[in-house]
Amino acid sequence: MPTTEYDVIVIGAGAVGENVADRAVQGGMRVALVEAELVGGECSYWACMPSKALLRAGDVVRAARHVDGASQAVTGEIDVAKVLARRDSFTSDWDDSGQVEWVRGAGIDLVRGHARFTAPKTLELTAPDGAVSTLTARHAVVVSTGSVALLPDIPGLAGATPWTSREATSAHAVPARFTVLGGGVVACELATAYASLGSAVTLVSRGELLANQEPFAGEAVAASLRDLGVTLHLGVSPTRVERRDDGSVLTTLPDGTAVESDEILVATGRLPRTGDLGLEALGLTPGDWLETDDTLRVLGADGSPHDGGWLYATGDVNHRALLTHQGKYQARAAGDVIAARAAGAPVVDRPWGRHAATADHRAVPQVTFTDPQVASIGLTAAAAEKAGVRIRVVDYEIGSVAGASVHTDGYAGTARMVVDEDRGVVVGATFVGADVQELLHSATVAVVGEVPLERLWHAVPSYPTISEVWLRLLETYGRDLSA
Numbered sequence: 001m002p003t004t005e006y007d008v009i010v011i012g013a014g015a016v017g018e019n020v021a022d023r024a025v026q027g028g029m030r031v032a033l034v035e036a037e038l039v040g041g042e043c044s045y046w047a048c049m050p051s052k053a054l055l056r057a058g059d060v061v062r063a064a065r066h067v068d069g070a071s072q073a074v075t076g077e078i079d080v081a082k083v084l085a086r087r088d089s090f091t092s093d094w095d096d097s098g099q100v101e102w103v104r105g106a107g108i109d110l111v112r113g114h115a116r117f118t119a120p121k122t123l124e125l126t127a128p129d130g131a132v133s134t135l136t137a138r139h140a141v142v143v144s145t146g147s148v149a150l151l152p153d154i155p156g157l158a159g160a161t162p163w164t165s166r167e168a169t170s171a172h173a174v175p176a177r178f179t180v181l182g183g184g185v186v187a188c189e190l191a192t193a194y195a196s197l198g199s200a201v202t203l204v205s206r207g208e209l210l211a212n213q214e215p216f217a218g219e220a221v222a223a224s225l226r227d228l229g230v231t232l233h234l235g236v237s238p239t240r241v242e243r244r245d246d247g248s249v250l251t252t253l254p255d256g257t258a259v260e261s262d263e264i265l266v267a268t269g270r271l272p273r274t275g276d277l278g279l280e281a282l283g284l285t286p287g288d289w290l291e292t293d294d295t296l297r298v299l300g301a302d303g304s305p306h307d308g309g310w311l312y313a314t315g316d317v318n319h320r321a322l323l324t325h326q327g328k329y330q331a332r333a334a335g336d337v338i339a340a341r342a343a344g345a346p347v348v349d350r351p352w353g354r355h356a357a358t359a360d361h362r363a364v365p366q367v368t369f370t371d372p373q374v375a376s377i378g379l380t381a382a383a384a385e386k387a388g389v390r391i392r393v394v395d396y397e398i399g400s401v402a403g404a405s406v407h408t409d410g411y412a413g414t415a416r417m418v419v420d421e422d423r424g425v426v427v428g429a430t431f432v433g434a435d436v437q438e439l440l441h442s443a444t445v446a447v448v449g450e451v452p453l454e455r456l457w458h459a460v461p462s463y464p465t466i467s468e469v470w471l472r473l474l475e476t477y478g479r480d481l482s483a
């Protein structure tokens, strides 16, 4: 069996694996990037990009409807075929040649096929044509294999051929009746998208919507989904799901309510893609998340780097933060630290050092592209209290800001700032409202930079922008007149 040796092998060419490989090459390493499906992974073809493309037309039309003068110009319906075609352009019709070109241009060796460990630093590669070969790594192997949709154990569900986020983001027709199972980000975004495209949507969630966010976020999204015509069943899980002979799906709720639809989407969380990776050959458990230290080395049962520290995990598969940007942040740290360790160069793994993914702990930004959008960074008030931080919470209605009132007639939205009272810094911020996505990075800088509130007063937001909500939050908090 042919064997090829590399300095570093990265398994999975999603957004995260691509970036690990790029940084390791820039650090002077010879790198193989192994991909079983499409180079670019979930985000490019079945997640971030197609879902945002499906949402955008609805956003624009609703935005115009809320500006008098512009609303009169919205006289027709959303052109679903055009929306789907525009979505297809973002996925390049599920053709990865553009990304392959980038990988090659970056000096990375792309290896097509499925990789599986047979021994430490040793992988069996099964190519698309069935040919089997061996890859070995001199310094490190990085697992960047991502996650897959979790199918809850509901009687009948697996046999009902449910959609996962893959089918929902790549569909070529919009079901007339659509059931969405789940109340997290995937469920809320795709319920919004499909309702905007004309489906009669019913959403069933065991918990409240966006339960990990500040409570007012889920409440606002629930209200807007209802406005869009979505029927919500919150706090329940189906007792049975059945695909009937006529092709329709019957979802039965605990109180006997029967929900009929043409398709059902399962958006109830994710599982690590580690089931078929040969982890047993390393003494690890297939199907587990790969927990890591802050330099992304996989940890063993005793909490120290597994087997001396040659195995790394980045992106969804380590369960630190299931977000593309955060995985890419980890990728930069991992690619750089692997090169540094191989060269015997200093490793800067102190908190906020270049080789440590410190922000994963308390400074993860996220935008949920619902209507209204939910943009958040850091700790919610509940999470901060649970972590023992002495906090003060400041809320402000964004609609009272001049910039918001010009942006949208009757702008409705809320901003929350969570202040660590002992350190005088912002540890969390949440903005709920139209177009708050671009507000978020200012909050990220404040949280990561641990900018004292007294200094934030000198960060003057332009007039009339929605960013003026920062000034209002500070005014509501009050100023220390002695400072």
Ligand SMILES: Cc1cc2nc3c(=O)[nH]c(=O)nc-3n(C[C@H](O)[C@H](O)[C@H](O)COP(=O)(O)OP(=O)(O)OC[C@H]3O[C@@H](n4cnc5c(N)ncnc54)[C@H](O)[C@@H]3O)c2cc1C
Pocket (backbone or CB within 6 Å): 011, 012, 013, 014, 015, 016, 017, 034, 035, 036, 037, 038, 039, 040, 041, 042, 043, 046, 047, 048, 049, 051, 052, 113, 114, 115, 116, 144, 145, 146, 147, 165, 169, 186, 273, 276, 277, 314, 315, 316, 317, 321, 322, 323, 324, 325, 326, 327
């Ligand atoms: C519907 C949806 C919308 C989302 N929207 C956003 C968003 O707007 N913003 C955001 O930040 N995040 C979003 N996410 C999350 C985001 O998609 C993930 O965090 C991101 O894709 C993770 O990247 P990754 O590289 O870790 O994994 P992936 O993108 O899953 O890549 C893993 C790659 O590894 C390959 N692979 C797996 N096993 C093997 C093997 N044994 N051998 C070879 N190759 C293998 C796979 O084929 C795949 O290409 C969304 C997720 C979903 C489901």
Ligand SMILES: NC(=O)c1ccc[n+]([C@@H]2O[C@H](COP(=O)([O-])OP(=O)(O)OC[C@H]3O[C@@H](n4cnc5c(N)ncnc54)[C@H](O)[C@@H]3O)[C@@H](O)[C@H]2O)c1
Pocket (backbone or CB within 6 Å): 152, 154, 181, 182, 183, 184, 185, 186, 187, 189, 204, 205, 206, 207, 208, 209, 210, 211, 236, 237, 238, 267, 268, 269, 270, 321, 322, 323, 366, 367, 368, 369
């Ligand atoms: N815009 C973005 O940043 C974006 C978009 C989509 C996904 N993502 C990422 O993808 C990850 C996965 O998202 P997700 O929404 O699949 O998972 P999630 O864990 O966020 O939400 C799961 C939801 O399913 C519900 N649920 C679980 N079991 C159920 C059952 N049996 N019946 C009914 N409801 C049930 C839960 O109450 C919860 O609301 C997220 O962590 C997020 O980071 C990000």
